[in-house]
Amino acid sequence: MKYGLILVAVLALILSVYFAPGVIISGAVSSSSTSLLGCSLEVPMDKNQASNVLVAGQTWERARVNIQNLGSEPLHNVTVLIEVPQDLEIKASSQLYPITKEGQNLKAEIGDLSPGQSAGLLLDVKPPASIKFKKEVPLKIHMVYPGGEQQSEQTISIVPPPSWLTYFTILASLLLFAGILVAVKHFGVLELFSTVDLITIALLAAIIAVVFRYISKLINLGWFDGLVIAIPTVILMVVALQLVRKPGTATLLFACVLLISVVVWGSQIMWLGFYLAEGVVVDLLVFLFGMDYADRRLTAAVYGISRGMVSTLVFYMLYAPVEWKISYAPWYIGVQLALACAGGLIGGLLGYDTAVKMSGARL
Numbered sequence: 001m002k003y004g005l006i007l008v009a010v011l012a013l014i015l016s017v018y019f020a021p022g023v024i025i026s027g028a029v030s031s032s033s034t035s036l037l038g039c040s041l042e043v044p045m046d047k048n049q050a051s052n053v054l055v056a057g058q059t060w061e062r063a064r065v066n067i068q069n070l071g072s073e074p075l076h077n078v079t080v081l082i083e084v085p086q087d088l089e090i091k092a093s094s095q096l097y098p099i100t101k102e103g104q105n106l107k108a109e110i111g112d113l114s115p116g117q118s119a120g121l122l123l124d125v126k127p128p129a130s131i132k133f134k135k136e137v138p139l140k141i142h143m144v145y146p147g148g149e150q151q152s153e154q155t156i157s158i159v160p161p162p163s164w165l166t167y168f169t170i171l172a173s174l175l176l177f178a179g180i181l182v183a184v185k186h187f188g189v190l191e192l193f194s195t196v197d198l199i200t201i202a203l204l205a206a207i208i209a210v211v212f213r214y215i216s217k218l219i220n221l222g223w224f225d226g227l228v229i230a231i232p233t234v235i236l237m238v239v240a241l242q243l244v245r246k247p248g249t250a251t252l253l254f255a256c257v258l259l260i261s262v263v264v265w266g267s268q269i270m271w272l273g274f275y276l277a278e279g280v281v282v283d284l285l286v287f288l289f290g291m292d293y294a295d296r297r298l299t300a301a302v303y304g305i306s307r308g309m310v311s312t313l314v315f316y317m318l319y320a321p322v323e324w325k326i327s328y329a330p331w332y333i334g335v336q337l338a339l340a341c342a343g344g345l346i347g348g349l350l351g352y353d354t355a356v357k358m359s360g361a362r363l
Helices: 004-024 163-187 195-218 222-244 249-265 269-288 297-323 330-362
Strands: 037-042 053-055 061-069 075-083 089-092 099-102 105-113 118-126 135-145 148-159
Touching: 037 135, 037 148, 061 075, 061 105, 075 118, 089 099, 089 105, 105 118, 195 222, 195 249, 222 249, 222 269, 222 297, 222 330, 249 269, 269 297, 297 330
Parallel strands: 053 148
Antiparallel strands: 037 061, 061 118, 075 105, 075 135, 089 118, 099 105, 135 148
């Protein structure tokens, strides 16, 4: 098959993504040989997010304190006392073990633990509304049992959302958009686009913004949403480049995607920078490749991969921390980046063949 090797590589990537998380996140907190109780903290409990990292301004986040009997003898009447730092607000969720709150402390009665047995304490954690700089806050956990006592200190990092970077991005996006409008008016760029060109771009943008997004909402594929959505998006982007063949085609396409998304899905205008970044990087590459509007299979693939790289990095490193107060784990960002690039590669190759057939049909 023409794309046999590519499909095999993508299948290998998908399989590695499926099996890798269990290896990456399975590490446990080490304990000394003299410790009878092991203690670890999971916050957030979503493994896709950065471990023990909370973004200021976030609402309640689920956490779990794991206690395990590492010895060879059963332990009786185990009690856990959690000292809550001033920078965090913590409350206990409903669970098997009785927990009482005494000021800033939580006290849990675990009871008996057999050798190797674990007990999980579910908590709800809320970081402060805002902080100026990143800070480390210690969560001290005291474990008491007849004949012994242990203490474990778990560190939680609280990071501020990149507000200054957000404001800079929004301002830069608005200035770039204004600059594009000025250039369009001054140099008559918009006059280069015929009515047919504008209708073509609008139709392709509507398919991306409405049809594909509806399908992604209807069929939630989790980690592989980026891969699946990237393929048809890049296909239509390449089709638009070859059919319209005007400077700024990609930027205009994704700007229309945003405008349609605002009307149909209620998206915020702050996403302007995200969509402009997708289009601008492709239009810059078109210029650097000597006004090659994906006329070669190689350039079509390069445009698709570049669009995937830029959109993934901008989303996970800027917009996700700001919009949803989520700090994703570096390995997860890397996985999504690889999937987006794979989708861009497949979409670029398929888009080239589709665009060639559509151009031939038009002629």
